[in-house]
Amino acid sequence: MHHKDHRIRIVYTPKHCSWMNQIEIWFGIINRRLLKRKSYRSIEELKASILRFVEQYNVMAKPFKWTYKGVPLTV
Numbered sequence: 001m002h003h004k005d006h007r008i009r010i011v012y013t014p015k016h017c018s019w020m021n022q023i024e025i026w027f028g029i030i031n032r033r034l035l036k037r038k039s040y041r042s043i044e045e046l047k048a049s050i051l052r053f054v055e056q057y058n059v060m061a062k063p064f065k066w067t068y069k070g071v072p073l074t075v
Contacts, residue, residue, distance in 0.1 A: 025064055030053065033053070034050065034053045
């Protein structure tokens with residue numbers, strides 16, 4: 001049965017433009033700029049530090065620029 005208000009659109013994206021790439025980039029940024037040389041006494045302290053970092057980062061953040069040119073990756 002088809003209902004107009006229950007439309008689903010499936011879109012397949014190539015691996016090179018996956019949202020996972022953006023997540024990996026973001027975790028790399030957090031690791032290099034915040035976590036690499038620090039230690040925390042508690043999970044709460046770590047959480048507060050990450051939330052402060054995200055708040056400060058969002059002030060100057062810009063969208064990631066994709067550089068993929070349409071050439072398949074070789075193994």
